[in-house]
Amino acid sequence: MTAAPPDATAKSFTPRLLVCDLLYTGMGGAQSPGGVVVVGDTVAATGHPDALRASYPQATEETVGGIIAPPPVNAHTHLDMSAYAFQALPYFRWLPEIVVAQRGKRGVPGALAGADELARLGTGGVGDIVWSPDVMDALLAREDLGGVLYFEVLGAFPERAETTFAAMRERVEAWRRRERPGGPRIGLSPHTPYTVSHRLMKLVTDYAAGEGLPVQIHVAEHPSEPALFATGAGPLWEHRLPGFWPETFAEVIGRPPEPELTPVRYLDELGALAARPTLIHMVNVTQGDLVRVARAGCAVVSCPRSNHHLDCGTFPWAAVAAAGIEIALGTDSVASGESLDVREDVAFARRVYPDLDPRVLVRAAVKGGHRVLGGRVPVIRRGELWLESYRWS
Ligand SMILES: [Zn+2]
Incomplete structure (x- = not known):
């Protein structure tokens, strides 16, 4: 068995806080500004950036701007x-x-x-x-x-x-x-x-x-x-x-x-x-x-x-x-x-x-x-897979 380099493993589990101008998770109304915390390839949390900064002080923050939302129809x-x-x-x-x-x-x-x-x-x-x-x-x-x-x-x-x-x-x-x-x-x-x-x-x-x-x-x-x-x-x-x-x-x-x-x-x-x-x-x-x-x-x-x-x-x-x-x-x-x-x-x-x-x-x-x-609306929420295509721009 080949072990993954320790720094790569550590990096993938460092939370990323993506901050955008407008977040629509697929549920409720959209919010502006918004943020998504991603750990590995999974969504850990969504919400207002300030609340997410408080909950995930160790997160690496990335200002992505624009819109984060499920793909439009x-x-x-x-x-x-x-x-x-x-x-x-x-x-x-x-x-x-x-x-x-x-x-x-x-x-x-x-x-x-x-x-x-x-x-x-x-x-x-x-x-x-x-x-x-x-x-x-x-x-x-x-x-x-x-x-x-x-x-x-x-x-x-x-x-x-x-x-x-x-x-x-x-x-x-x-x-x-x-x-x-x-x-x-x-x-x-x-x-x-x-x-x-x-x-x-x-x-x-x-x-x-x-x-x-x-x-x-x-x-x-x-x-x-x-x-x-x-x-x-x-x-x-x-x-x-x-x-x-x-x-x-x-x-x-x-x-x-x-x-x-x-x-x-x-x-x-x-x-x-x-x-x-x-x-x-x-x-x-x-x-x-x-x-x-x-x-x-x-x-x-x-x-x-x-x-x-x-x-x-x-x-x-x-x-x-x-x-x-x-x-x-x-x-x-x-x-x-x-x-x-x-x-x-x-x-x-x-x-x-x-x-x-x-x-x-x-x-x-x-x-x-x-x-x-007549389709199901995909949602961005805790536990769901994070897809880069959620970033509209
Ligand atoms: Zn037409």
Whole structure:
């Protein structure tokens, strides 16, 4: 038996006190400043640095600054667009000039590169919108991807809803048989309230509610979306792709647009919120919308950089939080979010919301994200393994 050099053994058991600007352990609220005492590779204590200095006077102190927290969750992205080049453009230019123009870059290679990037970043989980079956097959096979893969459903013609739903259901049942403990789960994403007919939206959300499947829906991303529900017209309708829409918007939603109708109210009155979908973006919403979302128990995901780059407006964080709604963070695709690192959205949000306590943002990125994906929140506490990836910067 070879004995370890005595000084190396002694060193590894000298407590280290890591002092940071903001500590979130995964439990309760975050604290600022914070500290973690690490002995060997194990967490011995967490708390205020002064209290830890008093309890561990022999500890070697390291000022690490920044944030110590469990890895953040990227609760909304489109990994199959990870090969796209990022460009900030107003929404109605971004769609044709980036999404459509680079559609040849969308698919399995991009999705796998995106999954590699999430693994490199040490992301705590992902909520990914999957547009094509081959991407679902590829991502479902990834052992290192935790979270939910939401299969995206589109179709604005109500008369085609049953056919689209039947095909989707067959695929979803086959994929669910391939789910493994610890691996990604299957979810569903009816794309938006205006690109999915009322009949298809109801079929998909009823099915998801009955099967306990997680759901994400993009809602109220751009100001033109509530305008469409109020008037049946406007820029969103004018920019629609030919061949993908019925004659009128009223046919899509199965009711006439009216001044007080919003995308959220429409989903609520349709019964779609009963599936407790996670609502993505929610930038252009009313107070009445927030009451409905809170009552339904839906969480929301904000993508701060993407909303800014596409000129969609600013997510009303304080009003959403005040309504008692769980908030998580996502990057959206790299084509609008610029990167898959949700920590950069936390940093960006600190500038967008200077009056918001940064501890709230970090908690949203960790706990909010795990709530959305249905996963267990990892905690930094006495007796748990210390991971260097808990240092965000
Ligand atoms: Zn999205």
